[in-house]
Amino acid sequence: MPLKIVYQPYTLHFRKEAGTSRGVLTQKTSWILQVTDSEHPDVTGYGECGPLPGLSVDDIPDFEAQLASVCNLFNELDLEVFPFNLGIILDQLVPQHLPSIRFGIEMALLDVINGGERILFKNDFSQGERGILMNGLIWMGSYENMLEQVSDKLALGFTTLKMKVGAIDFENECHILSKIRERFDKTEITLRVDANGAFTQDNVNYKLEELAKFDLHSIEQPIKAGQPELMSEICATSPIPVALDEELIGHFDYREKFALLKKLAPPFIILKPTLLGGFRHTDEWIEIANRLKIDWWITSALESNIGLNAIAQYTASKNNPLPQGLGTGQLYTNNFESPLTVEKGELHYRFDKNWELPHF
Template sequence: MSLKAVFSKHTLHFRFEAGTSRGVLTEKDTYFIKIFDSENPKVFGLGECAPLKGLSFDDRPDFELQLLSICENFNTLELDVFPWNINIILEQVLDHAYPSVVFGFETALLDLINGGKRVVFNNAFTRSERALEINGLVWMGNKDFMLRQVREKLDSGYNCIKMKVGAIDFQKELEILDSIRNKYSQHEISLRVDANGAFSMNDVYEKLDKLATYQLHSIEQPIRQNQPELMAEVCKNTPLAVALDEELIGLPDYTDKYRLLKKIMPQYIILKPTLLGGFQQCREWIENANRLKIGWWITSALESNIGLNAIAQFTAEFNNPLPQGLGTGQLYHNNVPSPLEITSGRLHYKPQNDWDISKVGLF
């Protein structure tokens, strides 16, 4: 066996103007990784490298050139892959300065080992024996647009709604939360909010106090990352649960993960394999969180169905009852057709629905 890796760029187009704290998104570039044995190229694994602009550790203008260099180096090594050496390859061949690339290669290698059928983890989810409860994501926009999204999510059967706060008019965001709580109690609908670090040292407690009146499940990243002392103080004194998100980026070392969590002691952490460097990195975060009795859930980061599929299958390896952040598969009108399907706020894998990877562009 001599493994080869090639990649192809694909631009995903949103079905709508997706408002975020970092601006409005209409399209997103992603890179598909194909890994195969040069002696049997018809069997291959697929992965996805999808760095997020302005957020990913490997968001850089020369990303494509670096990815090409990584593939060329990989192709010179004449590697074999087995279940026991995947982590060795990830640690010694790939560079953790490129977490989305590590995630893409890890997914493709796992897919290849399992026969190249997009089954990265063979579990109850991929056998269609289990569905994953997910939160419904409400995108930023004017009040009417956001309320319409909320109604659509609730009508579709979601029991957990997540919305962004802190980037537009905070008072209007409170009004949206108020309108939801006037109709649905916390026992009927769980509400999560994500501040993306929008609050400052001067206003964080005032805003948390106001948000807490709506019986929220949690708030993600209330202040910007890399302020561990302030974040620890916020997590200690907060009136509602705090979940770390961006705070986790750029810490591949196991002991650094533990030190950060031990210092800050958040109520939750949110794991995004694309941003953190793949599944092994997420396992380390989970292990450390469990040691410290910190809750966690897993979230996709605007990947296509190739990446989302792998993340969902990984999520199903754990018996985590919390709603997961895996509802991004319906965002794009040129996504890769897949067995993934959302019904009543749950993500299903329907093996009878075929993959159509002709859109990937590697063939």
């Protein structure tokens, strides 16, 4: 089964500006991979490499040159891939400092291994038998815009909302949360907030105390990553359970991952396969978290529906009951049509909808 891989860039355009404490996004580029099998020309696998600007380890100026180098090496080796050697191929082919490339190739090869039908993990979700519970994401914007987003998500049936905080006026952010709590208590609507590292040592305790008034489920990454002593103290004393996100990026060694989680001891971690180096690295984080009795959930990282599909199927295979962060497929005006459908706050795979895939 000699395989060949090609790629092409694809720029995704946001329907509306997406604001975080790191800035406002209007578009995002992914590199779409296609793997073909010369012995089985009807079998084609697709993957997606989508580094996030300013966040991914492989958000580097020569990213495309690095991707081309990996693909050229892959094609020169005339590889055959099976479940038992997939991990070996990835380890030998893709350097650790290119996590989104590793993820994209892993995704495409899993697609080929499973027949090139976009079913990478066979489970009740990918067979269309159940949905995955999700949180509805509220992006930063004006006070009025954020309230409008809240109303829209509630109307769509979401019972968990995740609000980005840390960029607009803090009092306005608290006012929005208070408006939600005036209508719904924590048994009706679960609230998460994501600071994306926006708080500082000087104000983090004050802001956590203020936010705790709104019965929040968790706060993601209250301070910037790389401050282990302060983060350990925050995880231990915060009135809101802390979920680590950016803190996990760039850690690829198993022992390093274990040491980090053991030291910081967060209640939750958030897993983004694109940023962590794919499913096998995500498996390691889950195994360590389970050993240390740390809860977790999985989120997408602004991938197109190609990447989102793979992440959703992987997520379903883990049977995690918490709401997951998989609502990014509706963000773009030019996303690829797919069987992924959001219904009443859940993501479903509907076989009556077809894939629209890029042409190479």
